Amino acid sequence: MLDKELRSMIGQVKDGRMDRRAFIKRMAAVGLTAPLANQILALGGVAMAEGASTYKPTKRGGGGALKLLWWQGPTLLNPHFATGTKDQDGSRLFYEPLACWDPDGNMKLVLATEIPSIQNGLLAADGKSVTWKLKPGVKWHDGKPFTADDLVFTWQYAKDPATAAVTIGVYRDIVVEKIDDLTVKITFPKPTPFWADAFVGAGAGQILPKHLFADYIGSKSREAPANLAPVGTGPYKFVEFKPGDLIRGVINPDYHMANRPYFDSLEMKGGGDAVSAARAVIQTGEYDFGWNIQVEDDVLLRLEKGGKGKTVYAVGGDTEFIALNFTDPNVEVDGERSSMKTKHPLFSDPVVRKALSLLVDRESVKKAIYGRAGRTTANFLNGPEKFVSKNTSWEFNIEKAAKMLEDGGWKAGADGIREKDGKKLKLVYQTSINGPRQKTQAIVKQACQKAGIDVELKSVVASVFFSSDVANPDTYPKFYADLEMFQIPLSQPDPSQHMRRYLSTAVATKENKWQGTNFPRWVNKDYDAVINAADMEMDPVKRAALYIKANDLMWQDTVFIPVMHRLKVEAAANNLRPVISGWANETDNLFDWYREE
Amino acid sequence: MSQYVLRRLLIAIPSLLGISAVLFFVLALAPGDPFSELATNPNVPPEVQAALRAKFGLDDPIYLRYFHWLNAMLHGDWGFSFVSRMDVDRLILQRLPTTLFVIGSAQILALLIAIPVGVYAATKPYSLFDQIANTLAFVGFSLPTFFTGILFILIFSVTLDWLPFVYTTDIKATGIHWVFEMIRQAIMPVAVLGLFQAASMTRFVRSAMLDVIRLDYVTTARAKGLGQAKVIVKHVMRNAMIPVVTLIALQIPAVFGGAIVTEQIFRIPGIGSLLISSILSNDTPVVMAVTFVFACLVVLFNLIADVLYGWLDPRISLR
Numbered sequence: 001m002l003d004k005e006l007r008s009m010i011g012q013v014k015d016g017r018m019d020r021r022a023f024i025k026r027m028a029a030v031g032l033t034a035p036l037a038n039q040i041l042a043l044g045g046v047a048m049a050e051g052a053s054t055y056k057p058t059k060r061g062g063g064g065a066l067k068l069l070w071w072q073g074p075t076l077l078n079p080h081f082a083t084g085t086k087d088q089d090g091s092r093l094f095y096e097p098l099a100c101w102d103p104d105g106n107m108k109l110v111l112a113t114e115i116p117s118i119q120n121g122l123l124a125a126d127g128k129s130v131t132w133k134l135k136p137g138v139k140w141h142d143g144k145p146f147t148a149d150d151l152v153f154t155w156q157y158a159k160d161p162a163t164a165a166v167t168i169g170v171y172r173d174i175v176v177e178k179i180d181d182l183t184v185k186i187t188f189p190k191p192t193p194f195w196a197d198a199f200v201g202a203g204a205g206q207i208l209p210k211h212l213f214a215d216y217i218g219s220k221s222r223e224a225p226a227n228l229a230p231v232g233t234g235p236y237k238f239v240e241f242k243p244g245d246l247i248r249g250v251i252n253p254d255y256h257m258a259n260r261p262y263f264d265s266l267e268m269k270g271g272g273d274a275v276s277a278a279r280a281v282i283q284t285g286e287y288d289f290g291w292n293i294q295v296e297d298d299v300l301l302r303l304e305k306g307g308k309g310k311t312v313y314a315v316g317g318d319t320e321f322i323a324l325n326f327t328d329p330n331v332e333v334d335g336e337r338s339s340m341k342t343k344h345p346l347f348s349d350p351v352v353r354k355a356l357s358l359l360v361d362r363e364s365v366k367k368a369i370y371g372r373a374g375r376t377t378a379n380f381l382n383g384p385e386k387f388v389s390k391n392t393s394w395e396f397n398i399e400k401a402a403k404m405l406e407d408g409g410w411k412a413g414a415d416g417i418r419e420k421d422g423k424k425l426k427l428v429y430q431t432s433i434n435g436p437r438q439k440t441q442a443i444v445k446q447a448c449q450k451a452g453i454d455v456e457l458k459s460v461v462a463s464v465f466f467s468s469d470v471a472n473p474d475t476y477p478k479f480y481a482d483l484e485m486f487q488i489p490l491s492q493p494d495p496s497q498h499m500r501r502y503l504s505t506a507v508a509t510k511e512n513k514w515q516g517t518n519f520p521r522w523v524n525k526d527y528d529a530v531i532n533a534a535d536m537e538m539d540p541v542k543r544a545a546l547y548i549k550a551n552d553l554m555w556q557d558t559v560f561i562p563v564m565h566r567l568k569v570e571a572a573a574n575n576l577r578p579v580i581s582g583w584a585n586e587t588d589n590l591f592d593w594y595r596e597e
Numbered sequence: 598m599s600q601y602v603l604r605r606l607l608i609a610i611p612s613l614l615g616i617s618a619v620l621f622f623v624l625a626l627a628p629g630d631p632f633s634e635l636a637t638n639p640n641v642p643p644e645v646q647a648a649l650r651a652k653f654g655l656d657d658p659i660y661l662r663y664f665h666w667l668n669a670m671l672h673g674d675w676g677f678s679f680v681s682r683m684d685v686d687r688l689i690l691q692r693l694p695t696t697l698f699v700i701g702s703a704q705i706l707a708l709l710i711a712i713p714v715g716v717y718a719a720t721k722p723y724s725l726f727d728q729i730a731n732t733l734a735f736v737g738f739s740l741p742t743f744f745t746g747i748l749f750i751l752i753f754s755v756t757l758d759w760l761p762f763v764y765t766t767d768i769k770a771t772g773i774h775w776v777f778e779m780i781r782q783a784i785m786p787v788a789v790l791g792l793f794q795a796a797s798m799t800r801f802v803r804s805a806m807l808d809v810i811r812l813d814y815v816t817t818a819r820a821k822g823l824g825q826a827k828v829i830v831k832h833v834m835r836n837a838m839i840p841v842v843t844l845i846a847l848q849i850p851a852v853f854g855g856a857i858v859t860e861q862i863f864r865i866p867g868i869g870s871l872l873i874s875s876i877l878s879n880d881t882p883v884v885m886a887v888t889f890v891f892a893c894l895v896v897l898f899n900l901i902a903d904v905l906y907g908w909l910d911p912r913i914s915l916r
Contacts, residue, residue: 065769075680076680076681076682076683078682083631083632083878164652169641169642222677227682243683244866244871244874246766248767267767269763269765270864270866271864271874272763272862272864276750276762276862280762284754284755284762286761286763287763461628463628464628464630467628467632468632468643468646468647469628515644517643
């Protein structure tokens with residue numbers, strides 16, 4: 001049904017009977033977000049619109065200094081070595097991709113001249129290749145011309161395992177060819193419905209200058225002087241870098257976008273903590289912009305009263321969730337707990353899983369913890385590629401959960417804890433150490449107690465919980481607990497990578513050194529079929545429906561209990577006009593920032 | 598004398614080796630992974646993480662990693678930061694001047710307060726001045742720096758708006774303005790650290806002075822008809838300062854080591870904040886280098902204190 005309607009709507013946009021904005025609104029109503037709606041149009045034969053700019057200044061420069069406060073300062077400036085988003089943010093001040101994502105999820109051109117589409121012939125109809133046209137006359141900060149060779153080189157650099165680039169996953173399987181000095185063609189090994197990954201966005205897309213890195217490909221990569229002194233094409237030129245402390249840049253007078261940038265210089269200061277960063281921006285006005293202000297809403301509201309700044313929110317697709325373990329964490333089989341040879345003694349009864357999902361008071365979590373920075377949701381996939389399902393729902397109802405358990409044969413014992421066949425409803429619930437997470441744990445525990453479930457809370461230091469250390473039992477992939485809570489950031493506007501993690505072939509086990517991504521160890525043949533079909537599906541409409549179905553399968557099986565759809569929170573001076581996208585790094589749209597006089 | 602120094606230096610070698618071994622093994626056994634943030638990034642496949650671990654030698658046995666480290670250290674290679682992908686010595690040298698300036702000024706401030714106040718209080722024990730000095734000293738070292746630091750920020754930055762609370766190493770000014778700005782931003786951290794140090798040091802100077810001031814030779818000096826100032830400065834202080842010198846010498850490594858809490862509060866890019874951020878991100882080579890250099894300095898300044906003893910008090914012979 002959705003399929004047909006969408007087709008006719010695409011037709012209407014093509015003929016000009018429906019305008020693009022109305023189409024995107026209609027898409028949002030059925031649960032597709034803007035980036036995806038745009039990609040659907042591109043694949044449906046309608047060219048993707050370039051994001052509108054809100055940039056007002058009419059001349060380059062004259063804006064004085066821009067002072068940014070990153071409470072975790074970037075520690076390196078080669079985007080292909082970035083260990084976190086902070087490093088991508090720092091590199092993105094100087095390096096640029098072909099295109100980036102604006103706050104509405106539209107593609108915005110940076111170093112390319114045209115958004116590829118089937119109509120303009122740049123996107124192959126079978127989704128196996130995409131061609132990019134580069135802006136002519138762009139120069140690196142040292143005056144050398146920017147050409148297709150730089151893209152081909154960046155691809156070779158990142159895909160070489162000896163370089164040890166973290167972006168290898170994006171470049172490993174593709175082929176980048178130079179057609180002429182200003183044209184490159186990317187060929188994919190199989191139909192790729194989401195083609196805007198390589199060379200797009202701050203995460204993996206930043207392009208390196210061949211003339212400075214050519215001698216440092218492979219194992220010599222760490223010796224490149226440009227690792228610490230980037231020469232890019234961006235709006236600001238590099239001046240100084242002190243890892244973890246400071247980055248300075250000055251205006252690039254030859255920048256390739258008209259009237260940009262606005263500021264004459266910029267400074268990115270690192271260190272400290274989120275609360276005092278919020279204070280320095282909102283209360284005292286020492287800085288213009290503060291990154292990732294994950295501070296309780298009460299505190300922010302207090303700072304904002306009569307302050308010099310305000311908080312800024314950007315909607316992305318990050319979901320804080322509680323994952324359920326489908327294997328038994330307490331039984332060791334062949335030196336491995338949570339082994340696939342076991343079944344979880346309590347969660348193998350779907351009634352228990354359903355009851356648990358009724359015991360997470362999302363409204364209270366939002367009110368008490370996340371405030372303006374969270375939205376309640378029933379879906380696991382609230383993604384930037386949002387295929388948000390409308391078929392799901394959630395409620396918080398202790399009585400209903402208790403009744404459900406009672407009917408399912410889980411009767412309260414002498415100590416008030418429910419049990420069935422000698423198995424008591426006792427759960428271990430782990431997460432990383434982080435204020436909001438511990439508070440959420442407490443709220444869930446309280447509700448569970450009322451329903452006769454005993455919950456033991458466990459908190460693990462973040463650097464251990466998220467580590468890939470095979471020897472440590474407390475990492476999230478090992479999942480030696482019944483429940484665990486965290487979020488996996490969505491770093492690109494497409495669900496494919498995110499949803500592939502839970503294929504039954506990707507289960508984390510001792511055999512694959514817990515490198516498998518399916519940590520709940522959930523096995524569902526229908527889900528596998530849906531995801532594999534979606535991966536090859538070039539028809540955007542069918543593909544959207546498949547991901548919605550995948551999300552619904554997870555919801556039916558209660559694999560995850562989504563706690564909160566989290567928004568990005570930043571702090572900005574009252575007169576600063578930052579452009580922040582929930583689908584991109586904070587500095588991705590820096591060329592459009594300005595100050596209202 | 599020179600023989601003594603030589604012998605002490607030779608003894609230092611096994612103790613430094615021992616320290617380095619303990620540090621290395623404790624750090625290696627500590628949980629965590631420098632590439633932890635990659636684990637939740639869906640763009641980075643797990644094999645890439647595994648390859649990175651292998652590349653940086655994190656999967657080798659611990660003893661092998663220790664010998665690699667020791668060998669490199671002997672060749673003057675302090676290691677390579679996992680997180681910044683640059684040489685550790687560059688990272689440390691970049692941050693040393695700031696730490697020396699801030700922590701050094703704080704130590705000097707502490708001495709400038711502690712010695713006159715302590716000496717004067719000891720010459721008039723239980724006077725009003727002594728009582729006030731004592732009370733303030735108790736208050737001073739009972740309040741931790743993380744409390745006074747935030748209190749200062751609240752008063753001088755937020756309420757009065759006089760001083761900046763983010764320390765920046767890059768002040769856009771030259772000449773006298775630069776000096777002025779530098780002092781302005783250093784006032785709060787230096788005061789917080791300096792007053793904390795001064796409080797305990799004042800107590801120490803006072804009691805050292807009191808120990809000496811009642812000795813017979815001081816009475817003799819007074820009986821000779823020497824003036825009060827001369828008795829205190831030439832006769833009492835010279836002897837009373839011997840334990841104080843030890844205390845100061847042992848404080849000097851801290852000047853290089855930075856002050857973790859204060860640096861974090863005021864965002865001072867010093868060694869202390871480098872250490873804490875490296876610990877949090879499991880950047881073992883940096884943690885190892887900073888702690889080891891710190892250990893070397895402690896050993897060295899212990900030696901210097903001992904040598905100074907002999908110079909201050911010829912009765913102590915060094916053999």
